Structure formats: structure tokens, C-alpha cells
Amino acid sequence: MMTMTYKTILTEIEGNIAIIRLNRPKALNALSHELMGELVEALNEFDRDDKIRVIILTGSDRAFAAGADIKEMADENTVSIMLKDQFATWDRVRHTKKPIIAAVAGYALGGGCELAMTCDIIIAAESAQFGQPEISIGVIPGAGGTQRLTRAVGKYKAMEMILTGRPITAGEALRAGLVNKVVANEVLLDEAKALAEEIAKKSPIAVRLAKEAILKVFDTSISEGLEFERKNFYMLFSSEDQKEGMKAFIEKRPAAFTGR
Numbered sequence: 001m002m003t004m005t006y007k008t009i010l011t012e013i014e015g016n017i018a019i020i021r022l023n024r025p026k027a028l029n030a031l032s033h034e035l036m037g038e039l040v041e042a043l044n045e046f047d048r049d050d051k052i053r054v055i056i057l058t059g060s061d062r063a064f065a066a067g068a069d070i071k072e073m074a075d076e077n078t079v080s081i082m083l084k085d086q087f088a089t090w091d092r093v094r095h096t097k098k099p100i101i102a103a104v105a106g107y108a109l110g111g112g113c114e115l116a117m118t119c120d121i122i123i124a125a126e127s128a129q130f131g132q133p134e135i136s137i138g139v140i141p142g143a144g145g146t147q148r149l150t151r152a153v154g155k156y157k158a159m160e161m162i163l164t165g166r167p168i169t170a171g172e173a174l175r176a177g178l179v180n181k182v183v184a185n186e187v188l189l190d191e192a193k194a195l196a197e198e199i200a201k202k203s204p205i206a207v208r209l210a211k212e213a214i215l216k217v218f219d220t221s222i223s224e225g226l227e228f229e230r231k232n233f234y235m236l237f238s239s240e241d242q243k244e245g246m247k248a249f250i251e252k253r254p255a256a257f258t259g260r
């Protein structure tokens with residue numbers, strides 16, 4: 001099923017899953033202002049749609065995304081880039097309430113790697129390459145790379161990747177803890193869909209509160225995080241899904257969750 005029409009991304013709905021495909025093939029899916037604006041719009045569209053339970057974000061076989069659009073940035077100065085504040089738009093990706101699975105093939109460089117890391121789960125094709133090459137064009141990551149990469153792979157690997165700009169392969173990314181799984185190129189989307197379908201069967205309200213609680217890890221102390229988790233747990237006891245889930249367990253039948 002098709003959804004709203006966009007110029008730089010393609011969107012599609014399959015059952016409870018929305019698939020967003022970055023689509024600027026000539027620029028290796030460089031993340032222009034227009035593309036990021038459309039991506040945020042599509043994420044909002046699917047976040048609002050009760051039928052959608054999981055979102056998959058993908059690119060082409062050649063590139064998930066080769067970074068922010070260098071041609072758009074080349075002539076900026078400090079004031080003009082601050083006034084445009086493009087990364088404020090990017091930052092809205094992380095406020096998506098539904099889980100986002102990044103299905104990454106080919107280049108995931110600079111902003112492309114940062115965008116994948118803003119997603120909740122990363123499935124990589126064997127062809128995937130992850131890197132933060134900004135140092136080679138005289139800047140540094142600006143959309144979360146220094147923070148999210150360091151949290152994912154640790155200080156030493158992050159230093160090496162960001163200071164040399166050298167990308168790592170899908171296998172290295174798996175060993176470093178940057179991706180969940182590496183799969184053959186041809187089955188990338190099928191693997192992402194299978195995982196999305198598994199999550200889509202769970203209570204959407206429990207999935208949402210679980211995602212929120214996991215993301216809290218990145219900006220709280222352990223005691224605040226534990227308190228947040230406990231409150232979300234207690235809150236679920238006013239949902240119909242909690243009643244249904246526990247009743248179904250006791251009655252030895254599959255649960256039918258509604259997200260209420």
C-alpha cells in the first residue's frame with residue numbers, strides 16, 4: 001500500500017510495518033535538507049498511524065546514505081549554518097515513538113552512520129560499511145557521531161574511526177557491537193521485515209514504553225533510569241494489553257494485542 005508522496009524517499013506499508021527507503025540514488029542518498037525534512041514528516045505520519053507498529057528505514061544496495069549533503073554545506077559559515085540549524089531537524093528522528101529498524105547496505109558514512117545509529121536496531125548487509133569520515137573534509141561528526149558511536153563501540157574504537165575517518169566492514173561492526181546482525185545482501189529487507197513482524201505482534205504500548213525506558217539509559221543515572229523503568233512497568237497495568245497478555249498466558253493461547 002502506498003502512503004503520502006515524497007520526492008526524496010519512497011514509503012510503503014506492508015501489514016503493520018512501514019518501510020521508508022531513502023531515494024537520492026545519484027547522490028548516494030546524501031542527506032539533503034529536503035530529504036531529512038521528508039524523512040521526519042514520514043516518521044511523524046507513521047508514528048500517528050495506529051495501524052503501524054514498526055518502521056524500517058533503508059537505502060539502496062549501494063548506499064544507506066553517504067552522509068550529510070556536502071554540496072549543500074560547502075559554502076556555509078558559522079552563522080549561516082547555525083541559523084539553518086539543520087541538525088535540529090535530524091534530532092527529531094530520535095523522538096519517534098515506534099521502533100525503527102535500520103536495514104543498511106553499502107555506505108553508511110558520516111550522517112548516514114549517525115542516522116543508522118539513531119535507529120533502534122541495525123541489520124547490516126554484508127556489503128555495509130560504517131564510518132565517520134568527516135575528519136577528511138575538515139570537520140567532525142555533527143549529528144551525534146561522537147556520542148552515539150562512542151557509546152556503541154567504546155572510546156578506543158570510536159577514537160580510531162573518527163580520527164582516521166576510515167570505515168569498518170559489516171563484520172567489524174558486528175564484532176564492535178554497532179550492529180545486531182549481518183546478513184547476505186539479497187535477504188537484507190526480508191530479515192528486517194521478519195524482525196519487524198516479530199515485534200509487531202507484541203503489545204504496541206508495551207513496546208513503546210520499553211523503547212522509552214531503554215533510551216533513558218543514555219541520559220540518566222542508573223537510579224533515575226530504574227525508577228523510570230519501574231513507573232513504566234506499573235503504568236502498563238492500566239492497559240488492556242497487560243490484561244490480555246497475562247490472561248492469554250494463563251489460558252495457554254496466543255495474545256491478541258490492540259495497543260489500548
Ligand code: CAA
Nearest residue numbers: 026027028030066067068069070071110111133141142143
Ligand atoms: N554529499 C553530497 N554528494 C555526495 C555525497 C555527500 N555526502 N557522497 C557522495 N556524493 C555524490 C558525489 O559527489 C557524486 O556526485 P557526482 O556524480 O555529481 O559527482 C555521487 O554522489 C557519487 O559519488 P562518488 O562518485 O564519489 O562515488 P564513489 O563510489 O567514487 O565513492 C564514497 C563513494 C566513498 C561514498 C564517496 O562518495 C564519498 O567519500 N562520499 C562522501 C562521504 C562523506 O564524507 N560523508 C560525510 C559527509 S559530512 C557529514 O555527514 C556531517 C555530519 O556529521 C552529519
